[in-house]
Amino acid sequence: SQTIHQWPATLVQPVGSPLSLECTVEGTSNPNLYWYRQAAGRGLQLLFYSVGIGQISSEVPQNLSASRPQDRQFILSSKKLLLSDSGFYLCAWSLADEQYFGPGTRLTVT
């Protein structure tokens, strides 16, 4: 069966510091991968998605970037965090129309 992992689970970072969140999927090959952000009390906003290694599409211009160095690895990064980057970050995978989500990372920028 397929599983999706995210780490870290919780992160507190100062403004201006770098960020790296990692997502890995097991038990499948060539999945579509997604990064979402959920602000407090709101729905999910798609940030990036990838249909293959090195292929990244950005939905919202912002202070973040994504990379897919391996088939089942998806990384969300920032060179300098802003206060507005705080939120809950979810990674998801799909092979067809159904998307399955990881446990998420709670990021607090102080």
Place this chain on the structure above:
Amino acid sequence: AQTVTQSQPEMSVQEAETVTLSCTYDTSESNYYLFWYKQPPSRQMILVIRQEAYKQQNATENRFSVNFQKAAKSFSLKISDSQLGDTAMYFCAPLYGGSQGNLIFGKGTKLSVKP
């Protein structure tokens, strides 16, 4: 713009009773998918049920069923025999553009099941 409206920010229901959560969406596409996701306090996003727009038959999954009205662009979720574990945020999310498309999430409905 493709929008999703969940008009009930919060709802509550007594254990063992039935509750219906509403969702309307706006699209010009004819073929798409519709999903309900559940997000309990753990914040893990869990797929509850899916519906293909080309199917007239409403999807069911154990205690969960949908009322899909394509012409009205309405996709409501009915939870029967509510259980305490159903307490969660529920998100309606259409998917346009096939398997390469992206989910569009509503703002969610916070459901509380009371003993």
